[in-house]
Amino acid sequence: MPKLDHKFNRFVKNSWVNFTSRYGTTVLHPQFIVKNNSQFAIKLAKKYIHGKLLDIGCGTMSYRKQVEPLVDTYVGLDYPLTSKAYKTKLKPDIKANAKNIPVADESFDSVLMLQVLEHIDDPLAALKEANRILKKGEYLILSTPFMYPIHDSPNDYFRYTQYSLKKLFKDSGFKVQKIYSKGSFLEFWLQSLIVFSLIRTKDLLWAKSSPASVAQLLIMLTLICFYPLFNIIVITLIPALSLLTPNLPNGFPLIYVAVAKKP
DSSP states (O other): OHHHHHHHHHHHHHHHHHHHHHHTTSTTSTTHHHHHHHHHHHHHHTTTOOSEEEEETOTTTTTHHHHGGGSSEEEEEEOHHHHHHOOOSOOOSEEOOTTSOOSOTTOEEEEEEESOGGGOSOHHHHHHHHHHHEEEEEEEEEEEESSOOOOSTTSOOOOOOHHHHHHHHHHTTOEEEEEEEEOOHHHHHHHHHHHHHHHHHHHHHHSOOOHHHHHHHHHHHHHHHHHHHHHHHHHHHHHHHHTTSTTSOOSSOSEEEEEEEOO
16 A cells, blocks of 8 residues: 555656646746746846855756856756656756755855755754855845645754845845835735645645545545636736736735845
8 A cells, every 4th residue: 555655646746847848937827926926036136136046945957948048057956855756857957955965065056945945954954054055146046935735745843034035135144225015915816725725736646535525536636627717817917916916015926036136
């Protein structure tokens, strides 16, 4: 049974990676809402990145095609066990812990850390290391979730407010240029509903069958059928609603995106 469970989880993981590589930026993807907000980090990065770029926590390098034309050299780094889990053709150029990167001081002109800080058990050590390998006067672009479900268990350690990010940057030697909050409460609610329905469906398919579990499964499958509609609502209705309250503070961001400079 454990072997079968492992094979099932591996199949789900590989299927998810393949689906994301094809449809990750479309309304067909269940994480479209958070990915749509994460694209802001890429648009922002285009103003700052150049030269030799290090993408810390690159994963499947889903942003590589967008940023590679803007730099002279793209270098992807990921944790060895994490990179091993992805069955993709592209592999990280450096397999190492973000807290101990095997390169010389000031080796890079630009650094990306996109949706990875929450998976590092010692974020201050990782940011100090990013500061070490970055040249003086250059920039780190970082994004991290705030209002988002637990994911990639058991390696999901933290959620950060803008205030904790400012302190981490200061303590690691960076100077904050700007921290942006992206995503609204409605986006958080819809994204959570979509992720919940998918995770619960997976759990119910693997659980022992009963009338109650079958009923729950039918409800979850119904919700899944509607998630492309939820995504369409996000890109049509929410921008219009935000115009009605443009200056109100956002206490429910999906993610934070930050620009920090090494003095």
